[in-house]
Amino acid sequence: MVDADQTFVIVGGGLAGAKAAETLRAEGFSGRVILICDERDHPYERPPLSKGYLLGKEERDSVFVHEPAWYAQNDVELHLGQTVDRIDRTAKTVRFGDDGTLVHYDKLLLATGAEPRRLDIPGTDLAGVHHLRRLAHAERLKGVLGALGRDNGHIVIAGAGWIGLEVAAAARTYGAEVTVIGTRPTPLHSVLGPELGNVFGELHREHGVRFSFGTRLTEIVGQDGMVLAVRTDDGEEHPAHAVLAAIGAAPRTGLAEASGLEIADRAYGGGIVVDERLRTSDPDIHAAGDVASFPFALFGTRIRVDHWANALNSGPAAARAMLGKEVTYDRVPYFFTDQYDLGMEYSGWAPPGSYDEVVIRGDAGKREFIAFWVKEGRVLAGMNVNVWDVTEPIQNLIRSAAPVDLEALADPHVPLESLVA
The missing domain is CATH 3.30.390.30 (FAD/NAD-linked reductase, C-terminal dimerisation domain)
Known part of the structure; x- marks a missing residue:
């Protein structure tokens, strides 16, 4: 039986939001739990999108955090395909963007995640230009890689980070030709530095991936609305039947910014500023997952972690903090990859x-x-x-x-x- 005296609202239906809802019920919270997701799919995990699911090794249903029936069984009011366009911190309400419905909250969790950064060059409106962040993106890209492999087609990947390299590995597994274009001198340079980035560079070269380092895309060339090639700032032209923009992700802070919450400087990864209890500058609003910028005393700095383990762990931590439990979120950042x-x-x-x-x-x-x-x-x-x-x-x-x-x-x-x- 739900006790309507208290309402906790979670904005963001990814892993962090879904695990926060699960934790509220596991910890005995009997009030209303409202989970608002702007996608029409039930909450899912993102690693398979560039790994097992993209490779065809995992079924679509395997990516979901819970069985669809779990939400009703646990009295979690799940709103799919809904956006929130305003937070009124004085009235303690959120407003649905589609019809203006107002929902009151006693505690609010922002788990709005991140979105792929876009290429700002001519040609991005052509068919065959892709991003990879959502399940729908992965479904589309999976079909594209399969077709490129069958037809000896070529994909150009802008960005030599984790997503770019994982998709490169998947594309080569399908048999597609792959060129990776990166602005740094080695793959994964911003994470691994020059000492270890080449371990991954050599791995991909052995599997037939071509690299162009120290360059950036300047134009995507097409004909009849389709991608034909890309041009880089060193004057080269690379053949392409598809392009993946894998140049990083930006935290989705617009809602928080509009409501006056403190936002971290971009030099620290941006994101919503939270304390060790994942509280924002408003004590009744918490943030978790990719959008949160949390203090890490061990490193003496503020960090925003855009990885699966952070969503998995910070959502439950925020839920416990919302319930008034003692929480210190200081997980060591962790991530993993599988390539070949x-x-x-x-x-x-x-x-x-x-x-x-x-x-x-x-x-x-x-x-x-x-x-x-x-x-x-x-x-x-x-x-x-x-x-x-x-x-x-x-x-x-x-x-x-x-x-x-x-x-x-x-x-x-x-x-x-x-x-x-």
């Missing part, structure tokens, strides 16, 4: 310029190793490649914030657990 026969997990935060050196444990040439980004002897981040069951000790090393013996760190015969202070 390479599996990788990364924990921590070590952008270029933040570390002194990279320590390798294992054989990077064989792609069976762990890399550690180190500053003044302290481990800031660790990446295990085709080495498993080491995430916990890597994260413990990061959390300890204590100097370690770098020779021992590089020695595969020294247990990682023994290095934690």
